[in-house]
Amino acid sequence: MLQERDLHGIYAPVITPFLPNEELDLDSYRKHVQELLNHNIHGLIVNGTTGESPTVSWEEVTQLVQVTKEVLNESGKQLPLVVGTGTNSTASTVKRTELAGELGADAVLVVTPYYNRPPQAGVIEHYRRAAQVGVPVIAYEIPHRTGLRLAADTIKAVLDLDGVIGIKDSTGSLDLLSELTKGDTKPVLCGDDILFLSMLQHGATGGILASSMIQTEVFVQVYELAKQGEFDQAQKTFDSLVPMIQKLFQESNPAPIKWILTQQGILSSDTLRLPMSPISQGLQQELKELFPAFAR
Numbered sequence: 700m701l702q703e704r705d706l707h708g709i710y711a712p713v714i715t716p717f718l719p720n721e722e723l724d725l726d727s728y729r730k731h732v733q734e735l736l737n738h739n740i741h742g743l744i745v746n747g748t749t750g751e752s753p754t755v756s757w758e759e760v761t762q763l764v765q766v767t768k769e770v771l772n773e774s775g776k777q778l779p780l781v782v783g784t785g786t787n788s789t790a791s792t793v794k795r796t797e798l799a800g801e802l803g804a805d806a807v808l809v810v811t812p813y814y815n816r817p818p819q820a821g822v823i824e825h826y827r828r829a830a831q832v833g834v835p836v837i838a839y840e841i842p843h844r845t846g847l848r849l850a851a852d853t854i855k856a857v858l859d860l861d862g863v864i865g866i867k868d869s870t871g872s873l874d875l876l877s878e879l880t881k882g883d884t885k886p887v888l889c890g891d892d893i894l895f896l897s898m899l900q901h902g903a904t905g906g907i908l909a910s911s912m913i914q915t916e917v918f919v920q921v922y923e924l925a926k927q928g929e930f931d932q933a934q935k936t937f938d939s940l941v942p943m944i945q946k947l948f949q950e951s952n953p954a955p956i957k958w959i960l961t962q963q964g965i966l967s968s969d970t971l972r973l974p975m976s977p978i979s980q981g982l983q984q985e986l987k988e989l990f991p992a993f994a995r
């Protein structure tokens with residue numbers, strides 16, 4: 700199980716590859732995970748936002764976790780494996796967290812309940828019930844997707860719960876992190892790629908970054924440099940990633956990443972399940988200019 704003191708580094712919220720008929724493509728998935736391990740990623744998140752959790756069934760999550768574990772075993776690497784189990788129903792979040800524990804997840808990622816806009820006290824109770832399952836919980840605050848912004852005091856109360864080991868901060872600013880780091884806080888992971896280095900400078904212990912699945916080794920370098928306090932070099936290295944990060948979020952994540960991984964031959968297809976759909980011709984052209992190797 701993942702412990703608070705080990706919650707650091709770069710976690711890849713892995714892609715869920717689909718065949719053109721929208722069935723799960725486990726061969727591509729295997730290659731994708733192997734590639735991330737080859738480039739020294741620090742941890743893996745299955746069934747995150749980038750893994751298209753809204754359109755992936757629990758049976759499919761189970762298959763993805765099993766293949767991830769096989770690839771990890773084959774590689775001989777022992778990386779934390781985190782599974783996204785949060786929904787906007789406490790009962791189903793608890794059930795999925797139990798199932799993730801049975802599958803061998805080291806921790807679960809539980810998003811703030813979306814769409815139903817519960818009161819802050821209800822959100823704290825939601826996290827309490829999830830944490831009581833006994834699998835370490837990473838809270839996930841992403842107001843622009845959930846439609847609900849948690850107050851800093853609510854987040855502190857969630858982080859105070861036994862069994863909650865940290866938080867993924869996708870609030871899009873440094874405000875929450877600055878508030879949390881005024882005192883002792885459990886680990887905060889950056890969930891907003893463009894803020895990665897700034898958040899490391901302000902006390903984040905790592906990131907869950909969709910863009911780290913392209914140029915993984917450069918993200919790892921930024922993290923290592925920042926950890927050693929070499930911020931000037933970290934900034935220069937991070938600056939080289941900024942144009943790519945901007946393009947990856949120009950259209951809905953993970954469509955641009957799926958397109959790139961397909962160009963790289965890692966995925967067999969850039970298929971997404973509706974209502975998500977592949978990137979525009981315009982963005983394809985821009986990405987070809989950014990990555991000349993893809994231009995054909």
Ligand SMILES: O=C(O)C1=N[C@H](C(=O)O)C[C@H](O)C1
Nearest residue numbers: 712747748749907908909952
């Ligand atoms: O899947 C994730 O976890 C991430 N989701 C964010 C989003 O798509 O909003 C972005 C972040 O890079 C990781």
